[in-house]
Amino acid sequence: MPINKVQNQQGYSLFGLIENYGTEEQCEDALFKWCWPNGFVCLACQDTRFCRLNNRKLFQFNKCLHQTSITSNTLF
Numbered sequence: 001m002p003i004n005k006v007q008n009q010q011g012y013s014l015f016g017l018i019e020n021y022g023t024e025e026q027c028e029d030a031l032f033k034w035c036w037p038n039g040f041v042c043l044a045c046q047d048t049r050f051c052r053l054n055n056r057k058l059f060q061f062n063k064c065l066h067q068t069s070i071t072s073n074t075l076f
Contacts, residue, residue, distance in 0.1 A: 031070050042066050 021027050032040070040059070041048055047063040058067045 028070050031074070031076075035070070035074065043068075
């Protein structure tokens, strides 16, 4: 029987996945970096100063009080 090329390909392992994204905090940090690679900027007022509302998992900008979540405008 021939070797399955998909199963035996080099790449990202399950252990690597768990090491990099094993906790919810690690996943949120990675998603934050992917969504805003050039820094977190408000779409309403262009401000970069924000705080995190932990009880609702939202980010709120200090100037205009606009709120957004890490998963807004994503498939999540």
